[in-house]
Amino acid sequence: MMIPExxxxxxxxxxxxxxxxxLVQRFSAAGHxxxxxxxxxxxxxxxxxxxTASALSDKAFRDKTxxxxxxDRLARKGMVTRARDTDDRRVVHITLSPQGQAQFDALAAxxxxxxxxxxxxxxxxxxxIATQTLRRMTDNLKGDPA
Structure with missing residues (x-):
């Protein structure tokens, strides 16, 4: 029998x-x-x-949609900007806007x-040890073909 705890x-x-x-409660209490x-x-x-959105998706472990x-939500809030790549206009790079950077500093605190x-x-x-173990577990799952 598996015991979740x-x-x-x-x-x-x-x-x-x-x-x-x-985190959301603390952000909200601080007006964010x-x-x-x-x-x-x-x-x-x-x-x-x-x-790029694709690279960001990979790092965030989220699907591209x-x-x-x-x-999109962060852009509407003025926190990120998108810029087309100068060599390949199909590629869009995402960065923190100046407003996003200022808010990031407050959120980071x-x-x-x-x-x-x-x-x-x-x-x-x-x-x-906990960090190393969680990393190894994540790597194990990434290598799992299932």
Missing amino acids: NLPAYWVNHLSFAMRRA DVSAEEWAVLLILQAHPGL TTTRMV IAQQMLAQVMQGISPADLA
Whole structure:
């Protein structure tokens, strides 16, 4: 018999939902209308400016349609811009706008406070092991042909 509370995947999923809920509540309390999924896109674009929608989809683990809708919402909010590639007009690069960068900085401070709470009482060595283990599990799944 499988007991969910004994499975790492249960806790990964549980933590993910709890963090997304807490993050959105904190963003909203600070006056920011940004979903957890939009935050994930902004975080990726901050680290990798100029991604194409396809590359952004891959990094966000989302399908291209969902990613395009999120980018559309962020563009309507003035947080991202799209620019056609100068060599291939079919290619569009997505970056944070100046407004998006300013809002990113405020959101990052909120996210860092939440992460500090999440990691409270956990040693750096344990965090490193957890990160390494989750990465390996993700890699294992990516290599799974099923």
